[in-house]
Amino acid sequence: MTDNFFAIINNKVFNTLESRGYTKNKVESDNDNEQAALFTGENDAYTVIYYRDVKHVVLRTCAMTEEGPDNEWKTLATWMFDPATDGEKQAESIGNDFASSLAAPIRKRATPTKKKRKSDDGNADPLFFSKRMVNVFPELKYEIKDEQNGYSPFRGVTFARKFIVPKVNALLSSGNVADIQKMANILSAQYNAGDLDTRSIITMVVLNSIDNEQNEEKLRDKLSEDLVRAWQFGKGFKGKKVKPEKFKPKKKTMAERLAGADGK
Known part of the structure; x- marks a missing residue:
């Protein structure tokens, strides 16, 4: 099943990249x-890797040099895939997610971007984290959509408390040991x-x-050492008040405002 699922994902990625002049390389x-x-283009390269020990499939990218990829790889997406429990449907979903990440070249925006803080080691934000939890709790997919439709920006803390925590x-x-x-x-x-933000959540x-x-014990020995240490430290903040998130409801369309006025 491993080779089959890997081919499904790679075909999705290559179908997206081929029209943009990328070639598939034997690895x-x-x-x-x-x-x-490995898929290489004139300016950059993409690779899909499956790590059998941790059962992770990863999409990465780096720049191209005259000698090939510069190997300064950056992770674009990570999914779990266990050949023992996951099937072609899950592989198709992963392939579609990877392909959507490559659907259009990234264009530089004229607006200034927020500088990355030195202590901000990762790039997976709360929305990305919530979407990954869909692998365990499929119903989150619709709750995430409702949250995005109702609020901007995504309220990571509020969403986690309301929807993720009860499911956990x-x-x-x-x-259920396998799902845990x-x-x-x-x-x-x-x-x-x-x-x-994601680490704090x-x-x-x-x-x-x-x-x-009892439930803590069911989970603790399955977590990474880094996360267990951070969790232990975070327990010192348990029960303390946290400053609420600032958010604003999405603006109503003109049609919605007019409809509201007519109803008065």
């Missing part, structure tokens, strides 16, 4: 833990790749909201 690796595909507690109480392990892998990966909102010690 040989001495590492049995990795399976990789319910899963831990159910004792999948959730633990996602939490660990997203903590590692996340920005400061994972530790001080999600993990600190687990409702009893």
Whole structure:
């Protein structure tokens, strides 16, 4: 199944890149833990890698030089895939997600961008984290859409408390070992790749909201060492007030405003 699912994802990626002049390169690796595909263009390259030990499939990119990729790889997306439990439908979903990330070349914006803080190690924001949790809780897909339609920017803390935390507690109480392990892998990966907001949400909102010690024990030994240490530190903030998020409801359209006026 591994080769089959990997081919499904690669075909999705290559179908998107081929029309833009990219070529597919044969990749040989001495590492049995990795399976990789490489796509190169004039200015940049993309690679899809499956890590068998952690069951992660990753889409990465880097710049091209005269000698080939410069190997300064940046991760664009990461998904969990377990050949023992996931099938072609999940592979199709991952391939579509990767392809959508490549659907159009990224254009530089004229507006100034926020400088990255030195302590901000990752680039996975709260919205990205919430979307990855869909792998465990599919119903989050629709709740994320409703949140995005109603508020701007995405209220990461509020959304996690309202929708993610109850599902986490319910899963831990159910004792479903396979899904708990999948959730633990996602939490660990997203903590590692996340920005400061995402890391805070994972530790001080999600993990600190687990409702009893028994459920904590079900999860703790499945998390990465870095996340366990951060969680332990974050427990010092448990019960303390956190400054609420600032957000603004999305503006109504002209039609909606007129309809409201007619109803008065």
